Amino acid sequence: MAFDYDLFVIGGGSGGVRAARVAAAEGAKVGLAEESRMGGTCVIRGCVPKKLMVFASSYREGFGDARAYGWDVEDGNFHWPKFRGHLQSELDRLEGVYRSLLRSSSVETFDCRARLSDPNTVALADGKTVTAKHILIATGGRPVRPNNLGNAGLGLVSDDLFNLEKLPKSLLIVGGGYIACEFACIMNGLGVEVTQFYRGAQILRGFDDEARGLVAEMMRAKGIDLHLGTNIVQMGRADADHTVANTATGSDAAMGASMQEVQAVRLEDDASNGGPVWVKSTNGRESFYDDVLFATGRIPNSSDMGLEEAGVEIGRRGEIVVDKYSQTKVPSVYAIGDVTNRVNLTPVAIREGMAFVETVFKDNPTAPDHDLIPSAVFTQPELGTVGLTEEEARDIEPVDIYCTSFRPMQSAFAGREDRVLMKLVVSRDTDRVLGCHIVAPQAGEMIQLAGIAVKMGATKQDFDRTVAVHPTMSEELVTMKAPIRSA
Numbered sequence: 001m002a003f004d005y006d007l008f009v010i011g012g013g014s015g016g017v018r019a020a021r022v023a024a025a026e027g028a029k030v031g032l033a034e035e036s037r038m039g040g041t042c043v044i045r046g047c048v049p050k051k052l053m054v055f056a057s058s059y060r061e062g063f064g065d066a067r068a069y070g071w072d073v074e075d076g077n078f079h080w081p082k083f084r085g086h087l088q089s090e091l092d093r094l095e096g097v098y099r100s101l102l103r104s105s106s107v108e109t110f111d112c113r114a115r116l117s118d119p120n121t122v123a124l125a126d127g128k129t130v131t132a133k134h135i136l137i138a139t140g141g142r143p144v145r146p147n148n149l150g151n152a153g154l155g156l157v158s159d160d161l162f163n164l165e166k167l168p169k170s171l172l173i174v175g176g177g178y179i180a181c182e183f184a185c186i187m188n189g190l191g192v193e194v195t196q197f198y199r200g201a202q203i204l205r206g207f208d209d210e211a212r213g214l215v216a217e218m219m220r221a222k223g224i225d226l227h228l229g230t231n232i233v234q235m236g237r238a239d240a241d242h243t244v245a246n247t248a249t250g251s252d253a254a255m256g257a258s259m260q261e262v263q264a265v266r267l268e269d270d271a272s273n274g275g276p277v278w279v280k281s282t283n284g285r286e287s288f289y290d291d292v293l294f295a296t297g298r299i300p301n302s303s304d305m306g307l308e309e310a311g312v313e314i315g316r317r318g319e320i321v322v323d324k325y326s327q328t329k330v331p332s333v334y335a336i337g338d339v340t341n342r343v344n345l346t347p348v349a350i351r352e353g354m355a356f357v358e359t360v361f362k363d364n365p366t367a368p369d370h371d372l373i374p375s376a377v378f379t380q381p382e383l384g385t386v387g388l389t390e391e392e393a394r395d396i397e398p399v400d401i402y403c404t405s406f407r408p409m410q411s412a413f414a415g416r417e418d419r420v421l422m423k424l425v426v427s428r429d430t431d432r433v434l435g436c437h438i439v440a441p442q443a444g445e446m447i448q449l450a451g452i453a454v455k456m457g458a459t460k461q462d463f464d465r466t467v468a469v470h471p472t473m474s475e476e477l478v479t480m481k482a483p484i485r486s487a
């Protein structure tokens, strides 16, 4: 049977675009549909704008540091609209780059939503129907608000943060994962009064305990009002004209508002009145914030796409179920990236896309490698990690722990109390470095390189015989002589 395309990709994010281009380079006739902006979450509403906001927010400490280093500078004021304008033009430019890459690869693009009609047919929202020998779903995920909380719609999600009209004076962030912690640091750096609620005992669940402990400590030291074991139980919009609402914005002010005042606040479902958000938390506290951000996780974009009707299996969290080659239960349909909820990181989606092309268009069945993936949380300081945490490793085999924490030269000279942490988890039997965890400025850059050594199976002895680069923070990774404990 003749098809319109050899491959039709649904979703123009990092994974989908890469797969489309690489397949086209193999001579495949490729079409791609994207309902929003080309570039997807990473480029338009994720990694890229987030990292630019990290840069913007990190200048604040720089003024004081510069003075300590002899520069005659005044503290500056941050202009959100100026930054946002520059940010939006940069995202426009990047979207243009993505579009031109697709054009030059001869991938035909459709700016509309697409859904499956059958295992080889895609219906486009513009009314067209196309057929393809293979269909690749790369539709990513989206942020979700808690579904058991009335009025949760009053809160923002991460997608909203890049387009804010103005920065809030006070912001409550709910969640303790990557997005919550990164935006807590960003907003704090931009001068917003940040309160963070996390329902668990420590933020960044799943990361090494000592590493996340130091990140939490540093976040608090930099001014983030972090509450653990805390969640929202009720929320509402206060009337903008109400006296209490107008005077009691922000966590400290709200702490001072009497119960009588708080109860007098008229709550509305209407998010448009511009008043502060009233929040009651599990610890009984009632507070007001200009905005609330729900960083409470993301779900796969798999609904209303005709997937189950076509025979594609959908898992409990809405993820498309695939085998190790990213193939769904329907042989002509594959899925990669966050929509499969395997490891939700851009470079992983790209790898999955390339492995898909190897498998389907190069006759070389290739399963993406999900082992020992380095990653970084762009908090301030950053947390870079690869391999097993101490807690995971000690459940598997006996380990030696090498760890050091110290004040790095650059910020110590400026009188700051910042601390960094370098930690290696080492197998006592094989001497292999099973995990490396770094909390430090630029830890994301460091862990990329440490990740190569760990992926290659480096032993502690290999680290030891590597000469230190002096003076750097990361030299500590090759100079830790004795374990601080065995576990």
Ligand code: NDP
Pocket: 146, 147, 174, 175, 176, 177, 178, 179, 180, 182, 198, 199, 200, 204, 205, 231, 295, 296, 297, 298, 343, 344, 345, 375, 376, 377, 378
């Ligand atoms: P995460 O799953 O990492 O975190 C969600 C957080 O919200 C958790 O702390 C979770 O608590 C909490 N939570 C969930 N439901 C509720 C609720 N009903 N009430 C209160 N709290 C709740 O999701 P993120 O949205 O932060 O990030 C999604 C993914 O995106 C990440 O896993 C990561 O793969 C990727 N990402 C990567 C980045 C990077 O590489 N730097 C940056 C940003 C995102 P609990 O721990 O108790 O479940």
